Amino acid sequence: MTAVESAPIQPARKASGRPSATRLLLNNTLATGGLVVLAAIVLIALAAPILPLADPNVTAPANRLLRPLSEGHLLGTDALGRDILSRLIWGTRVSLLVGISATLIAAFFGSLIGLVAGYAGGRIDTVLMRGIDMVMAFPYILLALAIVAVLGPGLLNALYAIAIVNIPFFARNIRGITLGLARREFVDAARLSGKSNAQILFIEVLPNVLPVIVITMSTTVGWMILETAGLSFLGLGAQPPQADLGSMLGDGRKILFTAPHVSIIPGLMIFVLVMSINLLGDGVRDVLDPRLKSGALSRPVARTAVTRQGLVPDAAPDPAAVLDVRELRTEFHIGGEVFKAVGGVDMRVGKGECLGIVGESGSGKSVSAMSIMGLVPTPPGRITGGVALLEGEDLFSASDERIRQLRGSAVSHVFQDPLSTLHPLFTVGDQLVEAIRAHEPVAKSAARRKAEELLRTVRIPNPAERLKAYPHELSGGMRQRVCIAMALAHDAKVIIADEPTTALDVTVQAQVLSLLDTLRAERDTGVLFITHDFGVVSAICDRVAVMYAGQFVETGTTEQILSSPAHPYTAKLIDCVPVLGEPDRRLDAIEGRPPMVNDLPKGCAFAPRCPRARDTCRAAPIGLTELGDGRTVRCLYPLTEDGDE
Amino acid sequence: MIAYIAKRLLAAIPVLFGLTVIVFAIMALIPGDPAQAILGNFATPENVEKLNRDLGLDKPLVQQYFIWLGNLFQGDLGRSYMQNRPVLDIVLERFNATLILAGTALVLCSVLGLIAGVISAVRQYGWADKAITFVVLIGISIPSFWLGLLLILVFAVNLRWFPASGMYSIFGGGDLPDLLHHLFLPALTLAVVATGVIARLTRTAMLEVLRQDFIRTARAKGVTERSVIYKHAFKAALVTVIPVIGIQAGFVLGGAVYIETVFQWPGIGSMLVTAISTRDLLLVQGGVLVVAAAYVLFNLAADVVQTILDPRLR
Numbered sequence: 001m002t003a004v005e006s007a008p009i010q011p012a013r014k015a016s017g018r019p020s021a022t023r024l025l026l027n028n029t030l031a032t033g034g035l036v037v038l039a040a041i042v043l044i045a046l047a048a049p050i051l052p053l054a055d056p057n058v059t060a061p062a063n064r065l066l067r068p069l070s071e072g073h074l075l076g077t078d079a080l081g082r083d084i085l086s087r088l089i090w091g092t093r094v095s096l097l098v099g100i101s102a103t104l105i106a107a108f109f110g111s112l113i114g115l116v117a118g119y120a121g122g123r124i125d126t127v128l129m130r131g132i133d134m135v136m137a138f139p140y141i142l143l144a145l146a147i148v149a150v151l152g153p154g155l156l157n158a159l160y161a162i163a164i165v166n167i168p169f170f171a172r173n174i175r176g177i178t179l180g181l182a183r184r185e186f187v188d189a190a191r192l193s194g195k196s197n198a199q200i201l202f203i204e205v206l207p208n209v210l211p212v213i214v215i216t217m218s219t220t221v222g223w224m225i226l227e228t229a230g231l232s233f234l235g236l237g238a239q240p241p242q243a244d245l246g247s248m249l250g251d252g253r254k255i256l257f258t259a260p261h262v263s264i265i266p267g268l269m270i271f272v273l274v275m276s277i278n279l280l281g282d283g284v285r286d287v288l289d290p291r292l293k294s295g296a297l298s299r300p301v302a303r304t305a306v307t308r309q310g311l312v313p314d315a316a317p318d319p320a321a322v323l324d325v326r327e328l329r330t331e332f333h334i335g336g337e338v339f340k341a342v343g344g345v346d347m348r349v350g351k352g353e354c355l356g357i358v359g360e361s362g363s364g365k366s367v368s369a370m371s372i373m374g375l376v377p378t379p380p381g382r383i384t385g386g387v388a389l390l391e392g393e394d395l396f397s398a399s400d401e402r403i404r405q406l407r408g409s410a411v412s413h414v415f416q417d418p419l420s421t422l423h424p425l426f427t428v429g430d431q432l433v434e435a436i437r438a439h440e441p442v443a444k445s446a447a448r449r450k451a452e453e454l455l456r457t458v459r460i461p462n463p464a465e466r467l468k469a470y471p472h473e474l475s476g477g478m479r480q481r482v483c484i485a486m487a488l489a490h491d492a493k494v495i496i497a498d499e500p501t502t503a504l505d506v507t508v509q510a511q512v513l514s515l516l517d518t519l520r521a522e523r524d525t526g527v528l529f530i531t532h533d534f535g536v537v538s539a540i541c542d543r544v545a546v547m548y549a550g551q552f553v554e555t556g557t558t559e560q561i562l563s564s565p566a567h568p569y570t571a572k573l574i575d576c577v578p579v580l581g582e583p584d585r586r587l588d589a590i591e592g593r594p595p596m597v598n599d600l601p602k603g604c605a606f607a608p609r610c611p612r613a614r615d616t617c618r619a620a621p622i623g624l625t626e627l628g629d630g631r632t633v634r635c636l637y638p639l640t641e642d643g644d645e
Numbered sequence: 646m647i648a649y650i651a652k653r654l655l656a657a658i659p660v661l662f663g664l665t666v667i668v669f670a671i672m673a674l675i676p677g678d679p680a681q682a683i684l685g686n687f688a689t690p691e692n693v694e695k696l697n698r699d700l701g702l703d704k705p706l707v708q709q710y711f712i713w714l715g716n717l718f719q720g721d722l723g724r725s726y727m728q729n730r731p732v733l734d735i736v737l738e739r740f741n742a743t744l745i746l747a748g749t750a751l752v753l754c755s756v757l758g759l760i761a762g763v764i765s766a767v768r769q770y771g772w773a774d775k776a777i778t779f780v781v782l783i784g785i786s787i788p789s790f791w792l793g794l795l796l797i798l799v800f801a802v803n804l805r806w807f808p809a810s811g812m813y814s815i816f817g818g819g820d821l822p823d824l825l826h827h828l829f830l831p832a833l834t835l836a837v838v839a840t841g842v843i844a845r846l847t848r849t850a851m852l853e854v855l856r857q858d859f860i861r862t863a864r865a866k867g868v869t870e871r872s873v874i875y876k877h878a879f880k881a882a883l884v885t886v887i888p889v890i891g892i893q894a895g896f897v898l899g900g901a902v903y904i905e906t907v908f909q910w911p912g913i914g915s916m917l918v919t920a921i922s923t924r925d926l927l928l929v930q931g932g933v934l935v936v937a938a939a940y941v942l943f944n945l946a947a948d949v950v951q952t953i954l955d956p957r958l959r
């Protein structure tokens with residue numbers, strides 16, 4: 001899971017709206033180009049017998065080594081006076097045939113081995129895969145050479161050799177997929193219904209594996225054409241009078257200096273052929289394996305993009321607040337759809353105060369918190385409205401360098417899963433030292449002493465030793481203490497803690513919470529605390545905001561909210577707090593799911609799950625109502641009104 | 646870590662044995678009388694008889710393998726009937742040249758591939774990324790033996806910047822600058838495909854790493870963006886790229902067959918091609934075995950480097 005809870009921001013899968021595979025393929029310009037070129041080459045090669053071409057094998061010593069564009073010989077002639085154009089087309093035919101045959105053979109045997117190994121598992125799998133590993137321990141072309149050496153030079157033997165050395169690629173890929181499929185329910189179901197293993201393998205499993213076979217074919221066929229041409233080039237493949245592109249190139253090489261066109265032309269043909277196949281192959285892979293599609297892997301930039309439209313809210317800062325966020329809006333733009341992850345949120349954190357933001361995953365609570373220091377990944381995220389004032393300074397209009405200076409010094413973060421948030425390849429000490437030196441120009445040794453001191457502050461025993469440890473060598477609780485130590489490196493004014501205890505077990509959770517609470521009191525640091533757990537809230541937060549579908553639905557002091565929740569959603573959340581002896585009461589106990597934030601209802605977002613919902617709730621947006629004592633609620637029929645429940 | 650490296654070394658032993666099994670098995674596939682095939686068409690019946698006895702070719706296959714393996718351990722890979730010299734001598738003599746060529750190419754493709762991949766990832770969708778992606782695609786699709794010929798035409802024949810063939814100048818030279826001068830074109834040609842593969846992979850690895858939580862942590866600490874990319878992200882990406890560099894060693898060693906032929910480089914690759922056309926099978930066997938063993942060692946080295954970089958593997 002990345003910086004944001006991705007659940008609500010993924011586009012809903014619309015069965016009808018999804019473009020077909022062919023459409024997707026054609027959308028890719030390069031792949032289309034490859035397809036067109038390849039189709040043209042294949043058509044011309046197929047049509048060779050009916051094209052008005054010179055006989056490729058008729059020699060004419062008088063016409064030898066004519067340059068391209070000579071009369072009657074568009075591409076000139078070779079050392080024996082044979083027409084190069086004609087030989088090129090016939091040679092392409094041979095090369096294509098050999099390459100495709102080799103691919104089919106490799107795909108057949110490789111897939112068979114992969115299917116059997118993956119499906120059978122256990123001993124059979126081990127033996128087959130060991131064999132495959134051994135073949136792969138050879139440099140690819142060398143093995144082909146050895147096979148040709150034994151079988152003797154010749155096009156057919158070259159074909160076998162290339163097919164054999166490519167079998168492992170298929171076997172490995174297909175085994176991986178089959179292994180996963182073999183443990184799936186539909187396979188169990190088929191087995192229970194009395195189908196034989198062979199039937200299951202070929203009727204149930206094979207169709208699911210087919211895309212992988214196609215992908216592997218499309219990525220290997222280019223190589224196979226290239227390698228068979230290579231063997232022919234070395235004189236080990238096609239033997240005269242038979243000629244493929246490789247042997248034409250090999251022949252031409254002898255007269256490279258006097259008549260370069262004889263070798264350049266067939267080489268160019270191999271290149272164009274393989275390139276078009278690879279372009280098409282990449283396109284096919286993107287379509288069949290959408291995980292790899294380039295768009296899914298956009299690089300997040302250093303800071304969330306800010307594109308505030310309209311008026312920036314009146315920025316008269318609240319003097320009591322260290323951090324004062326108003327009307328924050330953060331959106332995710334994915335494939336033409338807009339996901340309003342945060343739809344206008346106000347957060348105020350005073351000195352030494354802890355504000356808790358509570359909600360289910362996907363409510364927008366993490367995105368709200370991460371927006372403050374620009375840590376929401378862009379693309380696809382962007383801040384589209386609001387201000388965030390840190391002691392009066394507008395963070396959204398600050399320069400990138402200013403934000404970098406504030407990150408980790410004035411505002412620091414503690415994240416959820418300390419294993420994935422610490423760099424796995426650097427020692428804890430190095431990472432602490434880096435945090436210190438990012439904002440303080442001290443020598444490494446001084447920084448190390450400070451790091452040791454910090455570890456002592458967060459009650460890590462034996463700090464000097466621990467500095468040398470890598471994150472994976474520490475327990476979850478220790479790792480989170482390290483993260484907290486890092487957040488304390490520079491007397492932060494505000495610590496933003498995003499579910500800092502969620503990944504920890506209950507006793508460790510309590511320790512880490514009390515540590516945070518003590519440090520906050522000692523240092524007068526404001527804390528913005530994100531959690532889904534009201535149990536945790538009661539342990540540390542002074543005030544609470546409950547978030548649902550990108551908006552706060554209720555705010556107030558922890559005491560008020562816990563003792564008399566006003567919003568039906570808050571009440572449900574509080575019901576979910578685990579009680580000793582009832583371990584099964586968890587957050588997902590609330591029936592129904594939160595709405596998709598790209599398609600919010602007009603009225604109350606909670607209406608579909610709300611037991612008190614009436615028609616009026618769905619009619620229009622619902623504003624925050626003041627309940628007195630600084631409490632607000634976004635509900636037409638709050639629980640506090642009639643006092644029931 | 647030492648223990649881990651020792652473990653990897655031990656694990657390489659069965660792989661090396663596997664190689665001998667496969668090499669032996671391939672030779673056992675020889676159609677017809679192997680002794681006849683090994684000795685060629687001009688073999689006298691006495692010689693065939695003698696070879697049959699030496700190699701134990703009248704014994705069952707398994708026994709033959711162990712006889713062969715025993716000879717191998719004594720450094721006896723048989724004799725090349727064409728050159729009438731011990732195979733091992735010829736192979737070792739040639740191996741240096743291949744190692745220089747392939748080693749240089751491997752360094753080139755690692756450095757160029759990593760640089761190109763990182764630039765591509767950092768400038769994702771920018772013109773540099775598009776240009777690199779396209780060049781990489783060309784590099785992966787281009788037949789290296791043809792590229793070699795083109796480079797010879799341009800840089801050796803027309804511009805006369807580099808020599809077209811050989812490892813040293815025939816008259817004079819023979820020192821390091823002379824070697825480098827001869828090495829440049831073939832090493833570059835040999836590196837092209839692997840550079841493309843490594844660049845592609847580095848780009849993907851960088852993009853993947855840059856989405857990881859620990860990158861967000863680095864940014865949250867206020868580390869400069871440059872250090873985020875070149876220190877935090879690059880080190881993590883490197884760990885996934887290094888095994889692939891190990892695998893590329895196989896493609897480079899194999900590709901050397903073409904490049905050595907094109908540039909008449911006196912290595913094992915060009916030797917193999919000649920040996921195959923003259924059906925000098927024991928020489929082929931010896932050459933294949935040595936290069937394959939070198940590949941295993943390259944992979945082992947990649948493993949060790951990865952262990953040094955990634956403490957989780959220790």
Ligand code: SF4
Nearest residue numbers: 604607610617635636
């Ligand atoms: S406004 Fe209506 S639907 Fe929404 S929470 Fe209140 S009672 Fe339920």
